[in-house]
Amino acid sequence: MKPTIYDVANKAGVSIATVSKVMNNLQVGKKSKEKVLKVMQELNYKPSVLASALTGKRTSTIGFLLPDLANPFVAGMARRVEDRAHELGYNIVICSTDLDKEKEAFYVSLLNQKSVDGFVLAGAFKNTDVIAELLEDQIPVVLLTESYPFLSVNSVKVDDFLGGYEVAAYLASLGHQKIAVIAEDVTSSQERIEGYKKALQDKGLKVIEELIKISDSSSEDVERITAELLDLPEPPTAIFALNDLMAISAMHTAREKGRSIPEELSIVGFDNTLLSRSTDPPLTTVEQPIQDMCTKVVDLLIAEIEGKSKDKQRVVFLPQLIVRKSTCQCS
Template identity: 50%
Template sequence: MKVTIYDVAREANVSIATVSKVINNTGRISEKTRKKVKEVMRKLDYQPNLMASALMGKQTKTIGLLIPDLANPFFSELARSIEDRGHELGYNLVICSTDYQEEKENKYLTLLLQKRVDGFILASGFENLNKVEELIKDNIPVAIVARDFPMISVNAVALDDFMGGYIAANYLIDLGHKDIAIIASNVWSNRERLRGFKHALEEHNLKFRDDFEYITEINVESGKVMTIKYLSNANPPTAIFACNDLVAVGAIQAAKKLGINVPEQLSVVGFDNTIVATIIEPNLTTIAQPIQNMGKEVMDLMVSILNGDKQDITRLTLLPTLVERESTAKLTQQ
């Protein structure tokens, strides 16, 4: 049977509050009592529930934000928008980059709970469903941003990623492209964009390429490698939809390396509408996420949860839009 904080308190002959203070290293407790409680914890092999205990007490006005990759302009811009809104509302942000690694996610959650954050904002790329459920079970304020967990009841500000993929594919089809490749990673947002992309192809009776495979890292290099693979095929695509602006940049660079002109010979569409879309040459046509609005909405949602203003779960879904630039062209012009 699992040892509880009540067992430790009874064995040490102290109150539950005293045990909690020892666990969180807070309050005025004599060294003798602190030592006694720790000895009992070791004796009973008690594993404190850091998630439940760390949030006992007053608000610290600090929110933990877990971002998968701060080197990705989308996430850095999103973090900045959340942080700016937090400052307006009197809250500070502790930002952690998890590199899409579950081990780092768990490490930062535990660390931030020990630091007594008031709650968590978890960004797209956080795939650990069990951990989200654990946080909710322990009554820890949680809000998801730039993705959704439709299978559980959790507050979220998401993008309609399915619609984003659908818009991208339809746009390229309207330009006359029939053989369109996609570059995506195996994370929720990209899977939804892929689903929308496939749906648009099916509506127009177009075939999905059988040489598709998920990329393992979301960066420029992955875009280059996958594009070279596509363009080296006996039946190369005339257009590529990359589920991320960085990956799209890699696609454009790979095309240039192979002597293929963008957009005359290959159209490229990205996703996010980050600053890199206006830096790469030619400027990138992309599916825009409302990053500033997304950051504001999720911070407002988190504060309303912390203030006890919310009783029901809120799921806000924002819509993507197409931003047309110079990396795409009609097929008849190629």
């Protein structure tokens, strides 16, 4: 495998931005420059492709990094981003990172060498150092469904706090007092949890921290957590899973343990994927306006690529609670 700019930066102990500056004969400290040139020679690194991109030559290609194409919500985003990009004359190269920091860095470096004009980074992106280096290199980047306040970067997302708030308020209005949460360890989930907590407080209900569980989002882990929740001396009467796939896994475990849905256990998801309409019973969930979000993310990126906008925007769309038959009045 050919060495990447990430390999050079890693071995030289400098940032990708420093390697780029050396390649473009920009001002860099003497010692850093010598280290980078030495490593480039040792690795037989050929930077000509990247160098052409950094000098302003566009390829009408966008790199799209996403966490997992097996998730139907993520697959839906990919399709809509690709469609919008094609409408505007751009091609998309898609890479699935599995939320792995090394994969994220590798694919960013690889796509840079392929001269992509900019990046859409969807979902949680663990390696924020790589995002910072892209921004330092003035490579256009837009985040989709996440935002990082400590980075000056365009982002498009839903109001996750409001989504969490609406779910908890709705369940509380049905008489549920013990509402469990199964979440991923990502920023959007934390915002949904904060919304859930605020709604319970506003409804005069106690926030039971023991009912808030963090999962690795695999079906096996969600099933394990659901079983543990249902085996509690005072189990929850409702579960809010922070994406539809986790909600479906929770439904599967509840049935295995003999719980009827929604009569004995109400379950709510998040994302409103196609799967949410085909479950038995159909899943109550929160819809993200993904068509509008994906259109906006591509438009923002291409405007930056083509020099039409230098301002950074944090665009937030409103979620919508979709009530179906997986929830009912608490008996």
